[in-house]
Amino acid sequence: MSSTPTNPVAKGGRGNGIPRVIVATTALLTFISFWRAAAIVLNDLASSAYYAGGEAEGYIGKTAPWFILGIMLFSYAVRAVYVESCSMFVRGGVYRAVKQSLGGALAKFSVSALMFDYILTGPISGVSAGQYLGGLLSDLSQQAHLSGPFSETTVAGIATTEIFVYAFDDTGLVRDTLIERVSLDMAKVAGKLKGSGIKYYGTMSLPAGNYAIKSLVRVKETETRGFSRRDVVVPSDGDVAVSQPLFVEEARRWLMIKGGTHDKTQAPYPFEVDGQPFIPSAAVSLSEPRKFVVFVQNATPEEMTVDTNPKSKVVSQLKSAGGSKLVFELDGPVATASTLNVTVKKKGSAAEQTSSVPLIIQ
Numbered sequence: 001m002s003s004t005p006t007n008p009v010a011k012g013g014r015g016n017g018i019p020r021v022i023v024a025t026t027a028l029l030t031f032i033s034f035w036r037a038a039a040i041v042l043n044d045l046a047s048s049a050y051y052a053g054g055e056a057e058g059y060i061g062k063t064a065p066w067f068i069l070g071i072m073l074f075s076y077a078v079r080a081v082y083v084e085s086c087s088m089f090v091r092g093g094v095y096r097a098v099k100q101s102l103g104g105a106l107a108k109f110s111v112s113a114l115m116f117d118y119i120l121t122g123p124i125s126g127v128s129a130g131q132y133l134g135g136l137l138s139d140l141s142q143q144a145h146l147s148g149p150f151s152e153t154t155v156a157g158i159a160t161t162e163i164f165v166y167a168f169d170d171t172g173l174v175r176d177t178l179i180e181r182v183s184l185d186m187a188k189v190a191g192k193l194k195g196s197g198i199k200y201y202g203t204m205s206l207p208a209g210n211y212a213i214k215s216l217v218r219v220k221e222t223e224t225r226g227f228s229r230r231d232v233v234v235p236s237d238g239d240v241a242v243s244q245p246l247f248v249e250e251a252r253r254w255l256m257i258k259g260g261t262h263d264k265t266q267a268p269y270p271f272e273v274d275g276q277p278f279i280p281s282a283a284v285s286l287s288e289p290r291k292f293v294v295f296v297q298n299a300t301p302e303e304m305t306v307d308t309n310p311k312s313k314v315v316s317q318l319k320s321a322g323g324s325k326l327v328f329e330l331d332g333p334v335a336t337a338s339t340l341n342v343t344v345k346k347k348g349s350a351a352e353q354t355s356s357v358p359l360i361i362q
Contacts, residue, residue: 055124159184160220163259167204168212175211178202178259192255199279202259203267208236235297242344242353243295246271246280254279273325274318284340284359289331291315292340294355296324299346307343
């Protein structure tokens with residue numbers, strides 16, 4: 001009695017006699033070297049690991065390492081499932097592995113998250129790589145004594161300047177504000193910024209009264225901040241008012257930025273004498289004779305007397321629509337003076353108006 005031999009291979013086939021073959025994971029190294037495989041994995045991991053800590057701390061704060069630790073523990077659990085799939089040599093990628101382990105719904109979610117991750121990781125990795133390269137070049141430049149350290153704006157090429165101006169009245173109430181956000185292309189304006197800086201001017205609409213003008217400037221990329229306060233008196237109609245002495249600055253050195261306005265009259269640029277605009281200087285450094293301008297409201301040159309300390313030479317006295325524009329030149333010995341005072345007295349009145357500005361003697 002004969003019997004037909006049983007072929008285990010044919011029995012386990014798909015009906016066409018083709019056997020199923022299981023390839024051990026170590027045998028896959030015959031198709032790709034260990035170091036090439038490691039390079040692919042490490043590239044993917046390192047592109048996120050190098051910036052994840054810094055980005056998380058920037059948004060979360062000092063507790064960021066604990067959040068990262070939680071994500072790592074969760075990733076370890078996911079890794080166990082993935083390693084099991086790899087050891088079994090399940091065909092396909094993330095979708096196939098998650099579908100066979102956790103189901104179709106989570107598989108679709110996993111693929112969507114992976115695609116979203118790749119879309120975000122690419123640009124962030126590119127920016128991070130540029131900043132790391134910029135840091136390396138900065139260190140090498142300092143080691144070679146070629147330049148000082150690069151700032152973030154030097155590496156990124158953009159400086160985002162935020163300007164906040166508030167007008168507080170005597171009761172502490174904010175009566176007007178100016179807020180500007182300006183992106184500066186450092187490749188175009190770096191020369192003026194290094195040589196001098198930015199001149200920002202805007203128009204506030206304020207009723208008569210005493211005000212504290214508080215200004216805050218912030219550079220977003222470097223978190224550099226600056227603050228200043230200036231007390232301003234807005235006179236009533238008919239009252240004599242004297243501006244602070246405004247020293248004339250060299251126009252071509254500065255980057256001018258025109259701010260917004262809440263003034264419904266759309267007042268023109270105010271710093272002008274005899275049809276010629278000028279730029280007022282914020283800090284007054286005296287190393288040579290300097291011209292300065294004083295605006296007087298509700299008084300013509302013939303109706304007032306003016307005294308300066310230290311003594312200054314009168315260059316011109318001009319009438320304006322609302323009063324006078326006085327131009328002086330400070331060229332005398334001022335070695336002992338720390339403040340320039342201008343006193344205006346209207347003829348026939350005992351009241352005096354004095355304005356001043358600090359001086360820096362070089």
